[in-house]
Amino acid sequence: MPTDSRRIAGPESSTNPYSFCTEKPRHDLLKNGKRQDGRKENNLRPIFLKAGVVSQARGSAYIEQNETKVICAVYGPREVVRKEDFSMKGLLTCEFKFAIFSCRERRQHQQDIEEKDYSVQLLEALEPAVCLDKFPKAQMNIYVTVLQNDGSALAAAITCASVAMADSGIEMYDLVAGCAVRVAGKNLLMDPCNQEEYKPEDETGLTNSGSVTVGLMPSLQQVSAISSKGEIEFELVKQAVAKCVDVCTQLYPVLQQALVKSVSERQNEEG
Amino acid sequence: MVDVLLSDAEKTFIIHGIQDNLRDDGRGCEDYRHMEIETDVVSSTSGSAKVRLANTEILVGVKAELGEPSSGKPDKGRLEFFVDCSANATPEFEGRGGEDLALEISNMLTRAYDCPKCLDLGKLCVIKGQQCWVLYVDILLLECGGNLFDAASVAVKAALYNTCIPTVTVSQDEGHVDIELSDDPFDVQHLDVTSAPCIVTLSKIGHSHVVDASQKEEACCLARLMMGVTEKGTVTALKKEGSGSLDPSSVEEMMETGKRVGQALNKSLMEVLCLEEQKGKKKEKTGFLR
Amino acid sequence: MAVDIRVAGARERPKPEVSEELNNLVTPGDVITSDTGYLRGHGTYMDDDKLLASVAGVVERVNKLICVKALRTRYNGEVGDVVIGRILQVGMRRWLVETHSKLNSILMLSSVNLPGGELRRRSEEDEKMMRMYLKEGDLISAEVHSVFADGSLSLHTRSLKYGKLGQGTLVQVSPSLIKRRKTHFHNLPCGVSIILGNNGFVWIYPTAMEKTEKTGGYETDLQPVTSADREAIARLRNCVLALAHHRMLLFDTSILYTYEASQKFSAKYIPKPEVMTEIIEIARGRLEREGT
Numbered sequence: 001m002p003t004d005s006r007r008i009a010g011p012e013s014s015t016n017p018y019s020f021c022t023e024k025p026r027h028d029l030l031k032n033g034k035r036q037d038g039r040k041e042n043n044l045r046p047i048f049l050k051a052g053v054v055s056q057a058r059g060s061a062y063i064e065q066n067e068t069k070v071i072c073a074v075y076g077p078r079e080v081v082r083k084e085d086f087s088m089k090g091l092l093t094c095e096f097k098f099a100i101f102s103c104r105e106r107r108q109h110q111q112d113i114e115e116k117d118y119s120v121q122l123l124e125a126l127e128p129a130v131c132l133d134k135f136p137k138a139q140m141n142i143y144v145t146v147l148q149n150d151g152s153a154l155a156a157a158i159t160c161a162s163v164a165m166a167d168s169g170i171e172m173y174d175l176v177a178g179c180a181v182r183v184a185g186k187n188l189l190m191d192p193c194n195q196e197e198y199k200p201e202d203e204t205g206l207t208n209s210g211s212v213t214v215g216l217m218p219s220l221q222q223v224s225a226i227s228s229k230g231e232i233e234f235e236l237v238k239q240a241v242a243k244c245v246d247v248c249t250q251l252y253p254v255l256q257q258a259l260v261k262s263v264s265e266r267q268n269e270e271g
Numbered sequence: 272m273v274d275v276l277l278s279d280a281e282k283t284f285i286i287h288g289i290q291d292n293l294r295d296d297g298r299g300c301e302d303y304r305h306m307e308i309e310t311d312v313v314s315s316t317s318g319s320a321k322v323r324l325a326n327t328e329i330l331v332g333v334k335a336e337l338g339e340p341s342s343g344k345p346d347k348g349r350l351e352f353f354v355d356c357s358a359n360a361t362p363e364f365e366g367r368g369g370e371d372l373a374l375e376i377s378n379m380l381t382r383a384y385d386c387p388k389c390l391d392l393g394k395l396c397v398i399k400g401q402q403c404w405v406l407y408v409d410i411l412l413l414e415c416g417g418n419l420f421d422a423a424s425v426a427v428k429a430a431l432y433n434t435c436i437p438t439v440t441v442s443q444d445e446g447h448v449d450i451e452l453s454d455d456p457f458d459v460q461h462l463d464v465t466s467a468p469c470i471v472t473l474s475k476i477g478h479s480h481v482v483d484a485s486q487k488e489e490a491c492c493l494a495r496l497m498m499g500v501t502e503k504g505t506v507t508a509l510k511k512e513g514s515g516s517l518d519p520s521s522v523e524e525m526m527e528t529g530k531r532v533g534q535a536l537n538k539s540l541m542e543v544l545c546l547e548e549q550k551g552k553k554k555e556k557t558g559f560l561r
Numbered sequence: 562m563a564v565d566i567r568v569a570g571a572r573e574r575p576k577p578e579v580s581e582e583l584n585n586l587v588t589p590g591d592v593i594t595s596d597t598g599y600l601r602g603h604g605t606y607m608d609d610d611k612l613l614a615s616v617a618g619v620v621e622r623v624n625k626l627i628c629v630k631a632l633r634t635r636y637n638g639e640v641g642d643v644v645i646g647r648i649l650q651v652g653m654r655r656w657l658v659e660t661h662s663k664l665n666s667i668l669m670l671s672s673v674n675l676p677g678g679e680l681r682r683r684s685e686e687d688e689k690m691m692r693m694y695l696k697e698g699d700l701i702s703a704e705v706h707s708v709f710a711d712g713s714l715s716l717h718t719r720s721l722k723y724g725k726l727g728q729g730t731l732v733q734v735s736p737s738l739i740k741r742r743k744t745h746f747h748n749l750p751c752g753v754s755i756i757l758g759n760n761g762f763v764w765i766y767p768t769a770m771e772k773t774e775k776t777g778g779y780e781t782d783l784q785p786v787t788s789a790d791r792e793a794i795a796r797l798r799n800c801v802l803a804l805a806h807h808r809m810l811l812f813d814t815s816i817l818y819t820y821e822a823s824q825k826f827s828a829k830y831i832p833k834p835e836v837m838t839e840i841i842e843i844a845r846g847r848l849e850r851e852g853t
Contacts, residue, residue: 228509297795297828
């Protein structure tokens, strides 16, 4: 990996102290019907969502689900820079980044493979919702930064980015709500936090262990993103997807409310 | 994807055909094109395979090297995927042209294989926390004729089946650890790939979906669902790709098809691999001649 | 048959037939003749009064003229050829067309038939409407009008048999496999028509969908094709590919014989190597017997 010479690099080799105390994989994600943070299987974490938080961006949004905090800014539409990118449809780009300090272990400032993968998934989740044919020759850029990661970062990013897009006034067919679910054994844990998230290195010994993330356009009832990790039985995947679709539909009013609020605030400022 | 240009009428023709369950080459919606496979094609690798799916051709080489295990899994070997979109396939791949596609394929494969039961990586551990076998799986696209993901996953599974890892013996001597590599070329261990996944791509075209879309069909398709499916029918990875969206009910239908076809694909792949192994050295090699 | 995977190499390789023609094969740098009385044609060059080949292919002699015809080549256009092309770009008063030629071919606005009669002045209005007639990706059948000095082709569609193509399927084969005949448009008895472009593009379409003359053929019929026609098109497509795979010349009789020989198999099995070999052998035998 090439290093960036303009940055002061940390010591050549340093170790995160947490790497010495090996975390035991959790076998008891659900105890007497309750999860570790006291939630029930179906409960989501409280959501705080606000549009219009980055004053200089065309549109922006911030989402907080307890300790998962994601901020998103949208720039554009503007002329495409590279000539060969010309097309009759608008060009949408997406950059997903974990802040260096957002996770338990320090991340690199350059996008790693996981972040690039998330960028593509985020892009594909939002593309169907944007009226790209209304913006020939133009590009729109979405930048998502995860300030703090406590699980379900991609799902939060999808929700956040769609609200930011809507906040920027770019024409859209619908919003996109994101939702994640952890599959552990026969249990479906909605909106998993970091401890509950699926990690392939954990030897849980469960036949079904994995996670599913779904992006849904709620009023069109169209799935715009779907992704899963880990080995899961077919019937459970189906259940998990169906449940995510349900939850996304329930999230819709939250997204609407955040947008309405930001619009009315702007109206007050102007009038 | 490598795009081809089609006229509206050609697209209409393809879409209507898929609705009738009769595609432009006579196949039904759940049929794969003719696929040929050959393992052990590159002798400088630990295992290799070449897959030809109609016009798509993919060569996979596996190299086993000794390295350090990752910190998260000290008692496991490592599996690394790298995809090379050769400009031989299409001039579009020249320079960094194929990078995005390459990353997408390798990410999908990494995800599909990233579950403990797919492949017993515990067998690849040599000294816990210090030394393990690292399997570098390099995928080379030689020709692109549509449906790269499925063909790549089939080739990877075949190459892993073909992989021979030399036996090593570890001797401990006053805190000094010696690793001895067996010099007998037949003293090797094989990997058990029976529960390794294959990727099935389902392309939504019009109101129906098809497996193994040709390049022309890919040009008509807005949304694809890719699934990693094992022999038992479990799902190891799921991904929607493309700029379109899908109805929840059609997602369900597509997953049903994907599971069914994926199991069939795994089954016939294992059968053909066993068949080839039985033939052993007597097998007539085709290599790259056609 | 959902999935059918084979071991490569398990199939038999058809033995190449040795014919007298083999003596005529040359590779670049081969001396064809050191006699100075010959004329230098395509695919050859002169060095030290010797005539040498510059491409790998078959030597052809016409009186004093010697050419070498490369077998796997891009299409070298000749005036009067029927070609099938795909519109790449809409430009000023012209369309750029991909015809598997060395350079892109050109279709001038003045060399197409516009709706409303043949003798019509092309107005500025027509220039603006160009994308309405033909846009990027559209397929056309045309005739080579002239060849420019740089080798690029100028096409025309000023006959009712040429113009925009509707529903159907395109197959690409090597241009040298298309046999030059009087006509390249064929209505086959199976309800399907075929256009064998000299540039190696083969267009297969349902006969029933022949364009109506009133609209100038710019409006395509997007009604679904019947299953029977579709089946026949798929079968024909696979037959054409089988013929090309076995390096057989494509013309109406060879295609029809292959089509008839393929009847005992379902269309989707034709691409299997053994089926392909079998039906091609039947068709080849029949062609040889009839001496065509």
